[in-house]
Amino acid sequence: MAADGFQGAKPESTIASLGHAGHGKTTTASALVRISKAAGRRTGAGEAIPGSSIRRFEYETPLRRYRHLDCPAGDVPDLLKTQSLDGAVLVVDAMDSVMPQTREHVRQARAADVPLVVLLNKCDRVKDPELQDLIETEIRMLLNTHGYNGDYMHIVRGSAQEAAHGDGIWLGEFNALARALDESLPDGRPRSDIPARARLVAKHSGKVLDVDGGDAKNDDGARVQQWDWVSWDNQKWSIEPVGDGYYRLVAKHSGKVLDVSGGPGETRNGARVHQWSWVDGDNQKWHIEPVGDGYYRLIAKHSGKVLDVDGGDAKNDNGTIVQQWDWVGWDNQKWRLEPIQDSHW
Ligand SMILES: Nc1nc2c(ncn2[C@@H]2O[C@H](COP(=O)(O)OP(=O)(O)OP(=O)(O)O)[C@@H](O)[C@H]2O)c(=O)[nH]1
Numbered sequence: 288m289a290a291d292g293f294q295g296a297k298p299e300s301t302i303a304s305l306g307h308a309g310h311g312k313t314t315t316a317s318a319l320v321r322i323s324k325a326a327g328r329r330t331g332a333g334e335a336i337p338g339s340s341i342r343r344f345e346y347e348t349p350l351r352r353y354r355h356l357d358c359p360a361g362d363v364p365d366l367l368k369t370q371s372l373d374g375a376v377l378v379v380d381a382m383d384s385v386m387p388q389t390r391e392h393v394r395q396a397r398a399a400d401v402p403l404v405v406l407l408n409k410c411d412r413v414k415d416p417e418l419q420d421l422i423e424t425e426i427r428m429l430l431n432t433h434g435y436n437g438d439y440m441h442i443v444r445g446s447a448q449e450a451a452h453g454d455g456i457w458l459g460e461f462n463a464l465a466r467a468l469d470e471s472l473p474d475g476r477p478r479s480d481i482p483a484r485a486r487l488v489a490k491h492s493g494k495v496l497d498v499d500g501g502d503a504k505n506d507d508g509a510r511v512q513q514w515d516w517v518s519w520d521n522q523k524w525s526i527e528p529v530g531d532g533y534y535r536l537v538a539k540h541s542g543k544v545l546d547v548s549g550g551p552g553e554t555r556n557g558a559r560v561h562q563w564s565w566v567d568g569d570n571q572k573w574h575i576e577p578v579g580d581g582y583y584r585l586i587a588k589h590s591g592k593v594l595d596v597d598g599g600d601a602k603n604d605n606g607t608i609v610q611q612w613d614w615v616g617w618d619n620q621k622w623r624l625e626p627i628q629d630s631h632w
Pocket residue numbers: 306307308309310311312313314315358359360361408409410411412445446447448449
Protein backbone atom coordinates (compact mmCIF):
# COMPACT_ATOMS: atom_id res chain seq x y z
CA MET A 288 0.00 0.00 0.00
CA ALA A 289 1.27 3.46 -0.83
CA ALA A 290 2.06 5.93 1.92
CA ASP A 291 -1.17 7.82 1.28
CA GLY A 292 -3.27 4.72 1.77
CA PHE A 293 -4.21 4.34 -1.89
CA GLN A 294 -4.76 0.70 -2.69
CA GLY A 295 -4.11 -0.74 -6.12
CA ALA A 296 -2.04 0.56 -9.02
CA LYS A 297 -2.33 4.22 -9.91
CA PRO A 298 -2.49 5.12 -13.56
CA GLU A 299 0.78 6.62 -14.79
CA SER A 300 0.70 9.76 -16.85
CA THR A 301 3.41 11.59 -18.72
CA ILE A 302 3.01 15.35 -18.85
CA ALA A 303 5.19 18.36 -19.62
CA SER A 304 5.38 22.03 -18.80
CA LEU A 305 4.80 24.42 -21.67
CA GLY A 306 5.08 28.17 -21.86
CA HIS A 307 7.22 31.17 -22.70
CA ALA A 308 10.84 31.38 -21.49
CA GLY A 309 11.10 32.44 -17.89
CA HIS A 310 7.38 32.08 -17.13
CA GLY A 311 8.11 29.40 -14.52
CA LYS A 312 7.96 25.95 -16.14
CA THR A 313 10.86 24.46 -14.20
CA THR A 314 9.77 26.06 -10.95
CA THR A 315 6.27 24.60 -11.49
CA ALA A 316 7.69 21.08 -11.80
CA SER A 317 9.66 21.62 -8.57
CA ALA A 318 6.55 22.85 -6.78
CA LEU A 319 4.55 19.78 -7.84
CA VAL A 320 7.37 17.61 -6.49
CA ARG A 321 7.30 19.53 -3.24
CA ILE A 322 3.60 19.00 -2.56
CA SER A 323 3.94 15.31 -3.33
CA LYS A 324 6.85 15.03 -0.91
CA ALA A 325 4.95 17.02 1.72
CA ALA A 326 2.13 14.45 1.50
CA GLY A 327 4.60 11.60 1.99
CA ARG A 328 4.36 10.37 -1.59
CA ARG A 329 7.07 9.20 -3.90
CA THR A 330 9.09 11.80 -5.80
CA GLY A 331 12.04 12.15 -8.14
CA ALA A 332 13.50 15.53 -8.82
CA GLY A 333 14.89 16.56 -12.12
CA GLU A 334 16.90 13.66 -13.50
CA ALA A 335 18.41 14.62 -16.87
CA ILE A 336 17.43 12.53 -19.88
CA PRO A 337 20.71 11.79 -21.66
CA GLY A 338 21.23 13.39 -25.04
CA SER A 339 18.53 16.00 -24.58
CA SER A 340 17.77 19.14 -22.63
CA ILE A 341 14.82 17.40 -20.99
CA ARG A 342 14.71 16.72 -17.28
CA ARG A 343 12.30 14.29 -15.68
CA PHE A 344 10.49 15.04 -12.43
CA GLU A 345 8.36 12.42 -10.71
CA TYR A 346 5.58 12.78 -8.19
CA GLU A 347 2.24 11.37 -7.13
CA THR A 348 -1.20 12.69 -6.34
CA PRO A 349 -3.86 10.64 -4.53
CA LEU A 350 -5.00 9.41 -7.96
CA ARG A 351 -2.01 9.17 -10.30
CA ARG A 352 1.72 8.87 -10.75
CA TYR A 353 3.24 11.54 -12.93
CA ARG A 354 6.37 11.70 -15.05
CA HIS A 355 6.77 15.40 -15.70
CA LEU A 356 9.12 16.40 -18.51
CA ASP A 357 10.64 19.87 -18.45
CA CYS A 358 12.93 21.64 -20.88
CA PRO A 359 13.79 25.22 -21.88
CA ALA A 360 11.00 27.00 -23.78
CA GLY A 361 12.91 26.85 -27.07
CA ASP A 362 13.04 23.04 -26.94
CA VAL A 363 9.35 22.52 -26.16
CA PRO A 364 8.35 22.17 -29.85
CA ASP A 365 10.81 19.33 -30.17
CA LEU A 366 9.55 17.73 -26.97
CA LEU A 367 5.96 17.89 -28.26
CA LYS A 368 7.04 16.16 -31.46
CA THR A 369 9.12 13.41 -29.88
CA GLN A 370 7.34 12.53 -26.63
CA SER A 371 3.93 11.02 -26.27
CA LEU A 372 2.15 13.15 -23.65
CA ASP A 373 -1.05 12.52 -21.73
CA GLY A 374 -1.31 16.18 -20.88
CA ALA A 375 0.57 19.35 -20.07
CA VAL A 376 0.63 22.36 -17.78
CA LEU A 377 0.71 25.63 -19.67
CA VAL A 378 2.52 28.16 -17.48
CA VAL A 379 1.69 31.82 -18.09
CA ASP A 380 3.42 34.62 -16.20
CA ALA A 381 0.77 37.02 -14.87
CA MET A 382 3.12 39.96 -15.46
CA ASP A 383 3.85 39.20 -19.13
CA SER A 384 0.61 37.39 -20.05
CA VAL A 385 0.46 35.54 -23.39
CA MET A 386 3.77 35.73 -25.26
CA PRO A 387 4.94 34.29 -28.62
CA GLN A 388 6.13 30.97 -27.21
CA THR A 389 2.86 30.65 -25.27
CA ARG A 390 0.96 30.85 -28.57
CA GLU A 391 3.34 28.54 -30.35
CA HIS A 392 3.17 25.87 -27.65
CA VAL A 393 -0.64 25.97 -27.51
CA ARG A 394 -0.83 25.58 -31.28
CA GLN A 395 1.51 22.61 -31.24
CA ALA A 396 -0.11 21.01 -28.20
CA ARG A 397 -3.46 21.15 -29.99
CA ALA A 398 -1.97 19.62 -33.12
CA ALA A 399 -0.67 16.76 -30.96
CA ASP A 400 -4.04 16.49 -29.17
CA VAL A 401 -2.58 17.14 -25.71
CA PRO A 402 -5.05 18.10 -22.95
CA LEU A 403 -3.98 21.21 -21.04
CA VAL A 404 -4.43 22.78 -17.66
CA VAL A 405 -3.18 26.32 -17.14
CA LEU A 406 -1.19 27.83 -14.31
CA LEU A 407 -1.47 31.60 -14.11
CA ASN A 408 1.88 32.02 -12.41
CA LYS A 409 3.65 34.73 -10.41
CA CYS A 410 0.44 35.82 -8.71
CA ASP A 411 2.66 36.77 -5.77
CA ARG A 412 3.79 39.64 -8.01
CA VAL A 413 0.47 40.46 -9.68
CA LYS A 414 -1.94 40.50 -6.77
CA ASP A 415 -4.76 42.57 -8.27
CA PRO A 416 -7.62 40.13 -9.00
CA GLU A 417 -8.98 42.34 -11.78
CA LEU A 418 -5.66 42.23 -13.56
CA GLN A 419 -5.57 38.45 -13.08
CA ASP A 420 -9.11 38.25 -14.53
CA LEU A 421 -8.01 40.19 -17.57
CA ILE A 422 -5.10 37.88 -18.25
CA GLU A 423 -7.26 34.83 -17.66
CA THR A 424 -9.65 36.12 -20.35
CA GLU A 425 -6.75 36.56 -22.74
CA ILE A 426 -5.63 32.97 -22.08
CA ARG A 427 -9.13 31.56 -22.62
CA MET A 428 -9.36 33.43 -25.94
CA LEU A 429 -6.03 32.01 -27.02
CA LEU A 430 -7.18 28.48 -26.13
CA ASN A 431 -10.47 28.94 -27.99
CA THR A 432 -8.66 30.25 -31.06
CA HIS A 433 -6.68 27.04 -31.21
CA GLY A 434 -9.66 24.74 -30.78
CA TYR A 435 -9.48 24.05 -27.07
CA ASN A 436 -12.57 24.23 -24.89
CA GLY A 437 -11.12 27.44 -23.47
CA ASP A 438 -14.19 28.66 -21.62
CA TYR A 439 -14.30 25.59 -19.41
CA MET A 440 -10.67 24.63 -18.87
CA HIS A 441 -8.92 24.83 -15.53
CA ILE A 442 -6.89 28.00 -15.01
CA VAL A 443 -5.31 27.87 -11.56
CA ARG A 444 -3.79 31.02 -10.07
CA GLY A 445 -0.67 30.51 -8.05
CA SER A 446 2.97 31.15 -7.45
CA ALA A 447 5.38 28.39 -8.39
CA GLN A 448 8.21 30.24 -6.72
CA GLU A 449 6.39 30.44 -3.39
CA ALA A 450 5.02 26.90 -3.65
CA ALA A 451 8.45 25.46 -4.45
CA HIS A 452 10.55 27.46 -2.02
CA GLY A 453 8.33 29.59 0.20
CA ASP A 454 6.92 29.05 3.67
CA GLY A 455 3.83 27.19 2.54
CA ILE A 456 1.08 29.77 2.15
CA TRP A 457 0.89 29.14 -1.60
CA LEU A 458 0.75 25.35 -1.42
CA GLY A 459 -3.05 25.19 -1.58
CA GLU A 460 -3.00 26.57 -5.11
CA PHE A 461 -0.63 23.84 -6.16
CA ASN A 462 -2.83 21.19 -4.64
CA ALA A 463 -5.59 22.68 -6.80
CA LEU A 464 -3.31 22.47 -9.84
CA ALA A 465 -2.61 18.80 -9.11
CA ARG A 466 -6.34 18.14 -8.76
CA ALA A 467 -6.99 19.92 -12.07
CA LEU A 468 -4.44 17.63 -13.72
CA ASP A 469 -6.00 14.55 -12.15
CA GLU A 470 -9.38 15.57 -13.55
CA SER A 471 -8.29 16.66 -17.00
CA LEU A 472 -6.17 13.76 -18.19
CA PRO A 473 -7.52 10.66 -19.89
CA ASP A 474 -6.67 7.53 -17.97
CA GLY A 475 -7.83 4.80 -20.28
CA ARG A 476 -10.73 3.92 -18.01
CA PRO A 477 -14.30 4.58 -19.10
CA ARG A 478 -15.49 7.98 -17.94
CA SER A 479 -18.11 7.62 -15.27
CA ASP A 480 -20.03 10.67 -16.52
CA ILE A 481 -20.72 9.19 -19.96
CA PRO A 482 -23.54 6.63 -20.03
CA ALA A 483 -23.05 3.51 -22.16
CA ARG A 484 -26.52 3.91 -23.66
CA ALA A 485 -28.29 7.19 -24.02
CA ARG A 486 -30.56 9.53 -25.88
CA LEU A 487 -29.02 12.87 -26.80
CA VAL A 488 -31.23 15.84 -26.05
CA ALA A 489 -30.48 19.19 -27.71
CA LYS A 490 -30.58 21.99 -25.15
CA HIS A 491 -32.32 24.60 -27.31
CA SER A 492 -35.21 22.41 -28.45
CA GLY A 493 -35.51 19.50 -26.04
CA LYS A 494 -35.60 17.21 -29.11
CA VAL A 495 -33.41 14.19 -29.54
CA LEU A 496 -30.80 13.04 -32.03
CA ASP A 497 -32.73 10.83 -34.45
CA VAL A 498 -31.96 8.93 -37.65
CA ASP A 499 -34.47 9.97 -40.35
CA GLY A 500 -36.84 7.34 -41.67
CA GLY A 501 -37.78 5.54 -38.49
CA ASP A 502 -36.32 2.46 -36.98
CA ALA A 503 -36.25 0.36 -40.15
CA LYS A 504 -33.92 2.78 -41.95
CA ASN A 505 -30.52 1.21 -41.88
CA ASP A 506 -28.92 2.51 -45.08
CA ASP A 507 -25.56 4.19 -45.10
CA GLY A 508 -26.19 7.91 -45.53
CA ALA A 509 -29.57 8.15 -43.80
CA ARG A 510 -29.59 11.67 -42.43
CA VAL A 511 -29.54 12.59 -38.78
CA GLN A 512 -31.94 15.22 -37.45
CA GLN A 513 -33.70 16.38 -34.31
CA TRP A 514 -37.10 14.91 -33.45
CA ASP A 515 -39.46 14.54 -30.53
CA TRP A 516 -38.57 11.62 -28.32
CA VAL A 517 -40.80 8.70 -29.32
CA SER A 518 -38.52 6.05 -27.80
CA TRP A 519 -37.88 4.25 -31.08
CA ASP A 520 -34.59 2.49 -31.66
CA ASN A 521 -33.44 5.13 -34.19
CA GLN A 522 -33.22 7.53 -31.24
CA LYS A 523 -31.15 5.28 -28.98
CA TRP A 524 -27.37 5.40 -29.11
CA SER A 525 -24.67 3.34 -27.51
CA ILE A 526 -21.61 5.42 -26.68
CA GLU A 527 -18.47 3.37 -27.00
CA PRO A 528 -14.84 4.35 -26.27
CA VAL A 529 -12.53 3.92 -29.28
CA GLY A 530 -9.25 5.03 -27.65
CA ASP A 531 -7.42 8.30 -27.01
CA GLY A 532 -10.45 9.73 -25.27
CA TYR A 533 -12.72 9.47 -28.34
CA TYR A 534 -16.09 7.76 -28.65
CA ARG A 535 -18.30 6.42 -31.40
CA LEU A 536 -22.07 6.66 -31.24
CA VAL A 537 -23.86 3.60 -32.56
CA ALA A 538 -27.56 3.82 -33.48
CA LYS A 539 -29.44 0.91 -31.93
CA HIS A 540 -31.77 0.21 -34.90
CA SER A 541 -29.05 0.01 -37.55
CA GLY A 542 -25.73 -0.63 -35.82
CA LYS A 543 -24.35 2.28 -37.87
CA VAL A 544 -22.43 5.18 -36.41
CA LEU A 545 -22.76 8.95 -36.24
CA ASP A 546 -20.57 10.13 -39.13
CA VAL A 547 -19.75 13.49 -40.75
CA SER A 548 -20.54 13.20 -44.46
CA GLY A 549 -17.69 13.72 -46.91
CA GLY A 550 -15.13 11.67 -44.99
CA PRO A 551 -12.15 12.63 -42.84
CA GLY A 552 -11.12 15.41 -45.26
CA GLU A 553 -14.42 17.28 -44.85
CA THR A 554 -13.82 20.16 -42.49
CA ARG A 555 -16.39 22.68 -43.76
CA ASN A 556 -19.05 24.22 -41.57
CA GLY A 557 -22.41 22.78 -42.56
CA ALA A 558 -21.24 19.31 -43.58
CA ARG A 559 -24.17 17.08 -42.72
CA VAL A 560 -24.11 14.38 -40.15
CA HIS A 561 -25.59 11.03 -41.10
CA GLN A 562 -25.32 7.37 -40.16
CA TRP A 563 -22.67 5.22 -41.82
CA SER A 564 -21.04 1.82 -41.39
CA TRP A 565 -18.13 1.94 -38.95
CA VAL A 566 -14.88 2.25 -40.91
CA ASP A 567 -12.71 3.59 -38.04
CA GLY A 568 -12.61 7.06 -39.66
CA ASP A 569 -11.71 10.20 -37.75
CA ASN A 570 -15.02 11.67 -38.98
CA GLN A 571 -16.74 8.97 -36.89
CA LYS A 572 -14.90 9.70 -33.63
CA TRP A 573 -16.09 12.26 -31.14
CA HIS A 574 -14.66 13.93 -28.08
CA ILE A 575 -17.38 14.43 -25.47
CA GLU A 576 -16.64 17.46 -23.33
CA PRO A 577 -18.68 18.93 -20.49
CA VAL A 578 -19.82 22.52 -21.07
CA GLY A 579 -21.62 23.11 -17.77
CA ASP A 580 -25.12 22.49 -16.38
CA GLY A 581 -24.95 18.80 -17.28
CA TYR A 582 -24.59 19.46 -21.01
CA TYR A 583 -21.84 18.33 -23.37
CA ARG A 584 -20.44 19.26 -26.73
CA LEU A 585 -19.42 16.55 -29.20
CA ILE A 586 -16.30 17.40 -31.20
CA ALA A 587 -15.49 15.52 -34.40
CA LYS A 588 -11.91 14.30 -34.37
CA HIS A 589 -11.15 15.10 -38.01
CA SER A 590 -12.38 18.69 -38.00
CA GLY A 591 -12.50 19.94 -34.42
CA LYS A 592 -16.07 21.10 -35.19
CA VAL A 593 -19.06 20.27 -33.06
CA LEU A 594 -22.37 18.50 -33.47
CA ASP A 595 -24.87 21.31 -34.20
CA VAL A 596 -28.56 21.54 -35.04
CA ASP A 597 -28.99 23.64 -38.18
CA GLY A 598 -30.62 27.06 -37.97
CA GLY A 599 -29.33 28.34 -34.65
CA ASP A 600 -30.78 28.04 -31.20
CA ALA A 601 -34.33 29.09 -32.07
CA LYS A 602 -34.89 26.22 -34.52
CA ASN A 603 -36.97 23.67 -32.74
CA ASP A 604 -38.94 21.94 -35.53
CA ASN A 605 -38.94 18.21 -35.98
CA GLY A 606 -36.75 17.22 -38.92
CA THR A 607 -34.15 19.97 -38.66
CA ILE A 608 -30.87 18.52 -39.82
CA VAL A 609 -27.76 18.05 -37.77
CA GLN A 610 -24.36 19.15 -39.07
CA GLN A 611 -20.84 20.02 -37.98
CA TRP A 612 -20.09 23.66 -37.18
CA ASP A 613 -17.50 25.74 -35.36
CA TRP A 614 -18.15 25.89 -31.65
CA VAL A 615 -20.00 29.11 -30.92
CA GLY A 616 -21.38 28.02 -27.55
CA TRP A 617 -25.08 28.27 -28.50
CA ASP A 618 -27.68 25.93 -27.05
CA ASN A 619 -28.12 24.13 -30.39
CA GLN A 620 -24.58 22.79 -29.86
CA LYS A 621 -25.16 21.50 -26.32
CA TRP A 622 -26.46 18.02 -25.64
CA ARG A 623 -27.61 16.19 -22.55
CA LEU A 624 -26.70 12.51 -22.45
CA GLU A 625 -29.70 10.90 -20.80
CA PRO A 626 -28.98 7.31 -19.84
CA ILE A 627 -31.35 4.64 -21.11
CA GLN A 628 -31.73 1.84 -18.61
CA ASP A 629 -31.56 -1.78 -19.77
CA SER A 630 -35.30 -2.21 -19.25
CA HIS A 631 -35.99 0.58 -21.77
CA TRP A 632 -33.28 -0.29 -24.29
N1 LIG B 1 8.00 36.02 -8.26
C1 LIG B 1 7.94 34.86 -8.83
N2 LIG B 1 8.98 34.40 -9.55
C2 LIG B 1 8.88 33.19 -10.13
C3 LIG B 1 7.71 32.40 -10.02
N3 LIG B 1 7.89 31.27 -10.71
C4 LIG B 1 9.14 31.35 -11.25
N4 LIG B 1 9.73 32.51 -10.90
C5 LIG B 1 11.07 32.97 -11.28
O1 LIG B 1 11.09 33.20 -12.67
C6 LIG B 1 12.33 32.83 -13.21
C7 LIG B 1 12.14 31.80 -14.32
O2 LIG B 1 11.57 30.61 -13.80
P1 LIG B 1 11.82 29.20 -14.49
O3 LIG B 1 11.00 28.20 -13.75
O4 LIG B 1 13.27 28.93 -14.62
O5 LIG B 1 11.20 29.50 -15.92
P2 LIG B 1 11.12 28.51 -17.18
O6 LIG B 1 9.78 28.72 -17.75
O7 LIG B 1 11.50 27.15 -16.77
O8 LIG B 1 12.17 29.16 -18.16
P3 LIG B 1 12.96 28.44 -19.39
O9 LIG B 1 13.34 27.08 -18.92
O10 LIG B 1 14.11 29.33 -19.62
O11 LIG B 1 12.06 28.41 -20.55
C8 LIG B 1 13.16 32.29 -12.06
O12 LIG B 1 13.97 33.32 -11.58
C9 LIG B 1 12.12 31.91 -11.03
O13 LIG B 1 12.61 31.97 -9.73
C10 LIG B 1 6.62 32.92 -9.24
O14 LIG B 1 5.57 32.30 -9.07
N5 LIG B 1 6.79 34.13 -8.70
